[in-house]
Amino acid sequence: MTRVPATFDFLSSTISRLKLRQMSLVLALIETRNLHRAAESLNLSQPAATKLLQEIERTLGVSLFDRQPRGMVPTVYGMAAARHARLLLRDLHRLQQEMEGLKRGIAGTVHLGSVMAAVPRLIAGALASISQQHPTLRVSLLTDTSDALLAELHGGRLDVVVGRPISKRDRDSLTWEPLLDEEIRIVVGANNPLLARRGLTLADLAQENWVMQQDTTPMRHTIEAAFATAGLDLPRHSVETVSMLATASLLAQTGMVGSVPDSIASYFIALGTLAELPVELPAGMEPCGLITLADRPIGPALECLMTTLRSTAHQLRITSEPLEPMP
Template sequence: MDLFRRLKPTHLRLVAEIARRQKLQLAAEALAMSQPAASRMLADIEQETGAPLFIRHPRWMEPTPLGEAFLRHVRVILWEMESLQSEVESLNSGQMGEVRVGAVTGPAMGFLMPALQYVKEQSPRIEATIEVSPSVQLVRGLQEGRFDFIVARLPPEHDRRDLHLYPARSEDVSLLVRDSHPLAGRAEVPLEALRHYPWVVQERGSPIRRAVEDGFVAEGVEVPRNIYNSSSLLVVLALLASAEVIAPQSSEVAEILTGPELGARLVTLNVASRFTVSPYFVITNRGKQLPRAAQTVLEEVLRRI
């Protein structure tokens, strides 16, 4: 068996797309090939590996243990191939390339977006893709090669030996309400006065939620029980506009949402206690050279921290 000689990039992309989309037809469509052609190609690949890469369920497909091992290497190879192509294009065209960045909400709005805007002013042909997600999803995406770098917290279950962490900063949490809220404009609002109102907050276990709950516990005040769970900023804004809810957000997000440019009629509460979230990091894959465009953005992000 000589996989290195027999397998082609199209074979690797097909396996990766099947794992991502869980259906052969959708994977074939993503690669602009017919389903029969994709089926034959997968059969050829599995003949070379000597065992099935996927379990065929009636409506979906999932990787076998061999398939999982195959996929780990495929993702790295495809990432390196895309990086090579991007690097060649950047070298040939000067100021051109694709940058894929992931971040948690606060730093995404606080300094990642300004850094990207500055870089694109200098190099308009750089194409940037930004994904805002929880840290667990971002770290997984970085390890799978979907991001050049991320701005996130490192979950304790993840091994940092394959990652390079640039220390960034901690986040302060602000409490957003609409400007007609009964507590708006009051000075030094105690936590006891807050717990009686409904809250819209990220899911249990998220950093901001933990910071708020820890703040209540530290003051000996019962944690609010009337909770809407959502990490969607659109849901948060809709609830703020229609109800007397309290929405904890990072200070960077709160500063933008309460600014005059948006006209959202939101304010932050003047709370007697302070909520602080654990620090986040700028994270890259150790040992993987970034494309030139991504390196330029990374340097600008680090300059602004």
């Protein structure tokens, strides 16, 4: 007779005793840090909420929260339980959306994260196509740096990211599909005196004050590698920001130097607020691509969005038309 492994017995027993209401309570407590308010948010009495919390702690064999005068403070076990609870409830919501989508065609909400560089052409073009071809499919868009977006992806708050993997951990746990190559361009305000100088080199720009992205971002890594390759120290930078709008505004109003992706540079150059310096960087960034969690299923709505992004990227590669400023 085949013996069932003890680990399977434990898993089966744990699953049979866990309840979705318990998972919801853990998340509510993480948000409110107050048992009374958490119970109210779930339409429970406080005694019922206390019982649910005791049950899940007994099932898991650990204390999820410390009861302190300032409220319910999650333990390391509580934070871990909340992370898995969020993923579980999110998956159930996706399941419901997928079933509804299969009944009515492509429908539901996809949570998309994107680096700003991809927004003007790739993301805007793909979402325009989605709105015309699949009006019942909703897309929630979050823009940030690759490192911040990947944290949201790992936390289950995003379904897909258009960005760049930045660490070995990312490459081991994610699937990455390149979409677009993009150069970095060195830009200044349209009236910057550097534009009148001839024969500019990276060494000349090392003496200038720069606007830079934060040191966790792929673009910052690229700039650091470029100066290191040229045997130069990183320029001084009095401002660090991940906002492309802030970068463009600062460059337009000061004598600082900055680096932005080609799509962003083209837009502001067409507006007449920025100009490119004729200095090439010896190092480039990895292509911008589609990133998903390797162990997460891809439903019809997400597959539809990813297919549209691939198609839009293909069109951009073969046309490469300059971006016109908005009226």
